[in-house]
Amino acid sequence: MRTGTSEDVRRDNLTAVLRALMVGGPTSRAELGRLTGRNRSTVASLVSDLVDLGLANENEPISDGKVGRPSHGVALDSSVAAFAVHPEVDALTVAIVGLDARVRRKVRHEFKQIPSMRDVIELGVTVMGAMGAEESGYRICGIGVAVPGLVRTADGLVRNAPHLEWRDEPLGTALAKATGLDVHVANDAQLGALAERDFGAGRGVSHFVYLNGGASGIGGAIIADGQLLGGAHGYAGEWGHTPVSGSATQDTVGIRGTLEAEVTREELLSLLGSDHMDPEAFETALLADRSEAVADAVRRHQTHLATALGTVVNVLNPERIVLGGFLASLLAYDADGLGEAIAPRALGPAMEGVDIVSSQLGSNLLLVGAAHRALEPVVADPAAVPWARAASAASA
Numbered sequence: 030m031r032t033g034t035s036e037d038v039r040r041d042n043l044t045a046v047l048r049a050l051m052v053g054g055p056t057s058r059a060e061l062g063r064l065t066g067r068n069r070s071t072v073a074s075l076v077s078d079l080v081d082l083g084l085a086n087e088n089e090p091i092s093d094g095k096v097g098r099p100s101h102g103v104a105l106d107s108s109v110a111a112f113a114v115h116p117e118v119d120a121l122t123v124a125i126v127g128l129d130a131r132v133r134r135k136v137r138h139e140f141k142q143i144p145s146m147r148d149v150i151e152l153g154v155t156v157m158g159a160m161g162a163e164e165s166g167y168r169i170c171g172i173g174v175a176v177p178g179l180v181r182t183a184d185g186l187v188r189n190a191p192h193l194e195w196r197d198e199p200l201g202t203a204l205a206k207a208t209g210l211d212v213h214v215a216n217d218a219q220l221g222a223l224a225e226r227d228f229g230a231g232r233g234v235s236h237f238v239y240l241n242g243g244a245s246g247i248g249g250a251i252i253a254d255g256q257l258l259g260g261a262h263g264y265a266g267e268w269g270h271t272p273v274s275g276s277a278t279q280d281t282v283g284i285r286g287t288l289e290a291e292v293t294r295e296e297l298l299s300l301l302g303s304d305h306m307d308p309e310a311f312e313t314a315l316l317a318d319r320s321e322a323v324a325d326a327v328r329r330h331q332t333h334l335a336t337a338l339g340t341v342v343n344v345l346n347p348e349r350i351v352l353g354g355f356l357a358s359l360l361a362y363d364a365d366g367l368g369e370a371i372a373p374r375a376l377g378p379a380m381e382g383v384d385i386v387s388s389q390l391g392s393n394l395l396l397v398g399a400a401h402r403a404l405e406p407v408v409a410d411p412a413a414v415p416w417a418r419a420a421s422a423a424s425a
Contacts, residue, residue: 039412040410040411040412042065042067042071042075043075043078043079043411043412044408044409044410044411045065045067046061046065046067046072046075046076046079047079047084047085047105047407047408047411048408049061049064049065050085050103050104050105051105051128051129051130051227051408052227052228052232054104054129055088055102055103055104055105056102056103057101057102057103058072058073058076058101058103061076061103076101076103078411078412079411082411082412082414083106083108083109083168083414083416084105084106084109084128084407084411084414085103085104085105085106086103086104086105086106087101087102087103088101088102088103088104105127105128105129106128107127107129107131108127108166108167108168109127109128109167109168109170109404109407109414110125110126110127110128110133110162110167110168110169110170110400110404111125111126111169111170111171111172111173111400111401111403111404112124112125112126112157112162112169112171112172112173112210112400112403113125113126113132113172113173113174113175113395113396113397113398113399113400113403114149114153114172114173114174114175114204114399115174115175115217115395115396115399116144116149116153116174116176116177116193117177117192117193117243117244117245118140118143118144118192118193118244118245119139119140119244119305120137120138120139120140120244120305120307121137121138121140121144121149121152121153121156122135122136122137122138122396123135123136123138123153123156123157123160124136124393124396124400125160125162125167125169125400126396126397126399126400126401128404128407128408130224130227130228130390130397130400130401132393132396132397133167134160134165135393135396136156136159136160137307138152138156139305143192143193143194144193145195146187146195146198146200146203149200150200150203150204150207153204154204154207154208157172157208168415168416169210170211170403170404170406170407170414170415171210171211171212171213171403171404171406172204172205172208172210172211172212172213172403173212173213173214173215173220173398173399173400173401173402173403173404174200174201174204174212174213174214174215174399175215175216175217175220175221175395175396175398175399176190176193176200176214176215176216176217177190177192177193177216177217177218177243177245177246177248178190178191178192178193178195178216178245179216179263179264179267180214180215180216180263181262181263182213182214182215182263184199184201184202185199185200185201185202185204185205185212185213185214186198186199186200186201186202186214187199187200187214189282190245191246191280191281191282192244192245192246192281193245200212200214201213201214211403211406212403213399213402213403213405215399215402216248216250216263216264216266217241217243217245217248217395217398217399218239218240218241218248218249218250218266218353219250219257219259219263219266219398220395220398220399220401220402221239221241221250221353221388221390221394221395221398222237222239222249222250222251222252222257222266222351222398223250223252223257223398223401223402224390224394224395224397224398224401225237225239225351225353225388225389225390225394226252226255227401228389228390228397229351229388229389229390229394230349230351230386230387230388230389231252231349231351234252234348234349235252235253235254235255235348236252236253236254236345236346236347236348236349237252237347237348237349237350237351238250238251238252238266238268238341238345238347238349238350238351239251239252239266239350239351239352239353239388240268240337240338240341240350240351240352240353240356241352241353241354241356241388241394241395242292242294242352242353242354242355242356242357242359243294243308243354243355244294244295246269246280246281246289247268247269247288247289247292247356248266248267248268248269249266249267249268249269250265250266251265251266251345253345268288268337268341269287269288269289270282270284270287270288270289271287271288271337271340272284272285272286272287273286273287273288273291273333273334273336273337274286274291274333274336276290276291278290278291288333288334288336288337291329291330291333292330292333292334292356292359294311294354294355296326296330297311297315297323297326297327297330297355298311300318300320300322300323300326301314301315301318301323307392308354308355308391308392309391309392311355311358312355312357312358312361315327315355315358315362316358316361316362327359327362327363327366328363328366330359331359331363331366331367331370332370334356334359334367334370335367335370335371335374336374338350338371338374338375338385339371339374339375340374342371342375342376342379342380342383343375343376343379346379347383348382348383348384349383349384349385349386350383350384350385350386351386351387351388352385352386352387352388353387353388353394353395354388357387357388357391360385360386360387361387364385367385368385371385
């Protein structure tokens with residue numbers, strides 16, 4: 030519990046300025062004052078502290094055209110970053126992502142068979158080492174992992190990732206032991222929703238629902254009043270297991286006729302004549318193929334997706350629905366068709382004004398979300414960055 034001490038106030042002020050830079054990008058001291066509600070002298074002091082901590086940089090004064098002295102330009106230090114790790118059934122993606130949400134480096138390694146937790150850790154450690162983060166000038170604050178499954182975020186235990194065939198795997202503990210870094214593991218779709226809230230299609234939207242489709246199935250998350258709605262144990266938003274048909278086809282957890290059972294990336298890949306494609310190549314190939322077979326499959330997938338989205342609209346009354354992964358490709362293939370399929374499945378008043386859009390962060394979405402879960406402790410307490418502690422110990 031916060032005690033209201035001057036140290037608490039300082040921490041809150043530093044966090045406010047750092048978060049404004051993180052979400053809004055480079056700006057002036059004057060604009061930071063407007064965004065955070067702090068006065069000019071307070072902002073100047075806070076920015077100075079962030080510069081000393083190695084989290085921000087100041088540039089030449091910026092003139093905003095107003096009377097008075099120009100205000101200094103302030104930007105995040107580009108060296109502050111985290112590793113992002115995203116395992117799926119067919120590939121492992123590892124990236125270095127900055128505090129500014131920019132993906133600095135990215136490596137994708139495809140698997141020939143479903144990877145075990147040990148496979149992911151061994152390959153991930155190798156890839157992170159090969160990236161040479163320290164030699165490249167990056168200051169890594171931790172590792173964020175986006176897992177397609179149910180995760181106990183307190184300790185990074187993967188309770189059930191059915192596509193990966195993982196149950197009760199201590200991924201967070203094992204990866205931390207292997208790397209010596211702080212590790213933060215969470216459900217991939219929830220991380221994607223948070224990334225869209227801060228940096229993408231969810232900016233400025235208080236109530237939206239996110240659905241993500243990937244090689245490991247369909248997941249989702251709910252942002253309500255600007256906050257992630259996790260449910261009693263953090264598992265809310267599993268739209269992939271929503272029944273959408275009377276089919277006997279089962280999803281990976283044995284539920285029949287669900288969105289995940291009826292709408293699959295694998296079927297579309299097969300129609301496109303491939304069994305492996307990265308997300309960018311998949312969307313390019315899908316949009317280019319207007320054959321009858323592909324068009325029929327897309328229409329059928331959109332109908333099932335519309336059934337799930339109608340439920341989303343009726344139950345949650347969101348302002349926006351954000352689609353990521355191959356679900357965004359279904360939208361891009363025929364946006365009007367998806368909208369027309371949802372209309373008869375949703376209550377008219379609840380559907381009014383609902384936008385259905387693609388993720389703005391594209392294939393980097395889950396990487397940004399994972400990295401920023403690892404970077405959140407820095408934002409929450411900027412003075413506690415690892416190098417600040419090391420410098421303090423060295424000078425003692």
